[in-house]
Amino acid sequence: KIPDATIKRLSLYNKQLRRLVDENIDIVRSKELADLLSLTSTQVRKDLSYFGKFGRRKKGYDVKLLLSSLCKILGVASDNRIALFGAGNLGRALLGYKGFSERGFCIEAIFDADPEKIGKNFFGKICMPVSDAEKILGEKDIKIAIIAVPDDAVDSVVDIVVRSGVKSILNFTPRRLQVNNDVMVRSVDFTDKLEQLSYFSRHPMDN
Amino acid sequence: KIPDATIKRLSLYNKQLRRLVDENIDIVRSKELADLLSLTSTQVRKDLSYFGKFGRRKKGYDVKLLLSSLCKILGVASDNRIALFGAGNLGRALLGYKGFSERGFCIEAIFDADPEKIGKNFFGKICMPVSDAEKILGEKDIKIAIIAVPDDAVDSVVDIVVRSGVKSILNFTPRRLQVNNDVMVRSVDFTDKLEQLSYFSRHPMDN
Ligand SMILES: NC(=O)c1ccc[n+]([C@@H]2O[C@H](COP(=O)([O-])OP(=O)(O)OC[C@H]3O[C@@H](n4cnc5c(N)ncnc54)[C@H](O)[C@@H]3O)[C@@H](O)[C@H]2O)c1
Ligand SMILES: NC(=O)c1ccc[n+]([C@@H]2O[C@H](COP(=O)([O-])OP(=O)(O)OC[C@H]3O[C@@H](n4cnc5c(N)ncnc54)[C@H](O)[C@@H]3O)[C@@H](O)[C@H]2O)c1
Incomplete structure (x- = not known):
């Protein structure tokens, strides 16, 4: 191992x-x-x-x-197909980031629950209703799901992702996701980096 | 050390x-x-x-x-005062994130270069012109600067931050920042996490 x-x-x-x-x-x-x-x-x-x-x-x-x-x-030599859940501020920043496609990651599908966002075009991709996600994730052979939804919507989104067979999740919400061992979760938390900066701003000699 | x-x-x-x-x-x-x-x-x-x-x-x-x-x-027992550069998609996601204030980080000032955004209220804070930043950073005793501006604006923003005496930077842009040894930079890159997920989706036994 x-x-x-x-x-x-x-x-x-x-x-x-x-x-x-x-x-x-x-x-x-x-x-x-x-x-x-x-x-x-x-x-x-x-x-x-x-x-x-x-x-x-x-x-x-x-x-x-x-x-x-x-x-x-x-596994980045060939394209990795990604689905994004949540077309809010964070979701749109991820959609607009050129660094992903440069390293072989393509956001193939966007899902949201807000009627104002469904059907809209974000960086060339049409936002779909989250109720269609289970069908679409299988059809588009999605390998990784990015979760950028509010706290209260996380559990239902994780259920959809896991049921559709996607085994890798990038989680931006502060919640710890409860998933089976065969599902891999990586969480992002900028606050850890801020804590390290806070430490060094008080102990400059350790830099 | x-x-x-x-x-x-x-x-x-x-x-x-x-x-x-x-x-x-x-x-x-x-x-x-x-x-x-x-x-x-x-x-x-x-x-x-x-x-x-x-x-x-x-x-x-x-x-x-x-x-x-x-x-x-x-150093998180007392508030850490932060300035945010760039009120775009990512900047607004950071402003709206409750996790920061829960752990003692308060975004005290927001700067942008876009006339459409200057003077606007984002989550209770008025966006200021980046040309005022050097004066404001000193007045508000800012400890940490978060940089969420496009690639081509990074160098000028870093100059302002360093000139005003701020020693800690959280960098979201893909550029490597050239700063003196006494300035601490932490960069955020979600793509690393995506690469790890990509690895595990191809080698599930290593999870
Ligand atoms: N890790 C960090 O340091 C950090 C920083 C910023 C934001 N966040 C987190 O990222 C998440 C998104 O933040 P944001 O600023 O973009 O929020 P936002 O409110 O702007 O966007 C959330 C989006 O999710 C959509 N949504 C709600 N329920 C949904 C569902 N069931 N299925 C699909 N979409 C749904 C909403 O309609 C909205 O468009 C939040 O959980 C926030 O806590 C984390
Ligand atoms: N690390 C990652 O994985 C990741 C993911 C997403 C975005 N990003 C990066 O974060 C940055 C912001 O992304 P975004 O989606 O919010 O972009 P955006 O275009 O929505 O926002 C950028 C903001 O910066 C402002 N700006 C431009 N020049 C400025 C200056 N000189 N001073 C102050 N403000 C200025 C713009 O007016 C705009 O409001 C980009 O550099 C992007 O590459 C990184």
């Missing part, structure tokens, strides 16, 4: 390798990659060893080759 | 202790707290040891006492 922390670091390697490609750097040693990310080179080599043999020890890693291998491992 | 990973875990302990208070639990052992967060009890004890002596070895920690100590350490 691969540690969760290793999977999280794969995203870091992915982002850093993309920057190196932008800077026309063809080869990177594990020590250089580690320094760029404030990690140890042992950690980098150990993480990558879970997934196979990359680069030759004395020569370093081929940046483009490693990037494309990591994209395949993360 | 306290490791960055320890500060990140303080937010996790904070959130978990809050839940225990809601569940009327008065005492928690390091092993119980560790299990709730998929950590080792050694890790929990080591993290807390940086900040002093909490709880007696055989008895466990007093939940309310530990929570209030952590709040003081994180």
Whole structure:
């Protein structure tokens, strides 16, 4: 079993390798990659060893080759089809964000419960009633659901998502979702980052 | 120097202790707290040891006492005054989020460059022109700036924030901010979480 922390670091390697490609750097040693990310080179080599043999020890890693291998491992080499629940402020900010499509994530379907929003066009996609969701999620082969609805609507939306067979959920609401073990939930909470900033603003020496 | 990973875990302990208070639990052992967060009890004890002596070895920690100590350490015991740059979709979702004020973060000032938004009332706060920001940040003793503006406006906003003496920035834009060492930046990127979900949707056994 691969540690969760290793999977999280794969995203870091992915982002850093993309920057190196932008800077026309063809080869990177594990020590250089580690320094760029404030990690140890042992950690980098150990993480990558879970997934196979990359680069030759004395020569370093081929940046483009490693990037494309990591994209395949993360499953972002091909498009990931996403459904968004909630076309409110947060939902619309996610729809308008170009960073998603650049990394292989496409919001294919939008659902809301508000009659004012249903039928409207948001960034080229028509908002559908949440009552149609179960049928549509199957038809469009949706892999990931993003939940950006108010607290009181979360449980009913999670039921729809799980019943339709979607196994991955990105949750923006502050509620802890109760789901079976075979459903993977990642929650977003900006408040943790604010707490870290608050700590450092009072203890500048620890920065 | 306290490791960055320890500060990140303080937010996790904070959130978990809050839940225990809601569940009327008065005492928690390091092993119980560790299990709730998929950590080792050694890790929990080591993290807390940086900040002093909490709880007696055989008895466990007093939940309310530990929570209030952590709040003081994180600096969230008293209000943190925040300025928000960008009253667009994301900015308005942050303004409407009750989770911030519950944890001691108050958005005191909002700035935008769009004449349609300046002077408007968003959740009880009047949006001000970004040209007034440098004067206002000092007057209102702002500690943290949240940046939710488009890519092309980031550099000018960061200049204003740094010139006015604010040392902590929460960055939502995909750009890496170039700042001096004494300014702390935390960036938010939902795409990392999407990549982890994408990985697990292809390797369910690793969940
Ligand atoms: N994690 C964080 O730090 C953070 C920050 C901001 C917002 N949030 C959370 O994100 C969520 C959305 O925030 P927002 O500002 O966009 O709220 P919003 O009220 O602007 O949008 C919510 C949308 O959900 C829709 N909706 C309601 N019930 C629904 C249902 N059953 N099915 C589908 N859609 C439904 C509403 O019609 C509305 O369009 C909230 O839960 C909020 O707490 C979290
Ligand atoms: N990290 C992520 O995963 C993620 C997700 C969504 C959005 N974003 C980012 O967040 C940012 C905001 O997104 P959005 O959807 O709210 O965009 P938006 O266009 O709706 O809002 C941007 C706001 O910034 C204002 N603005 C422009 N120049 C300004 C300046 N110089 N000073 C102050 N305000 C200024 C605009 O008038 C507008 O109101 C973007 O950079 C976007 O890339 C990131």
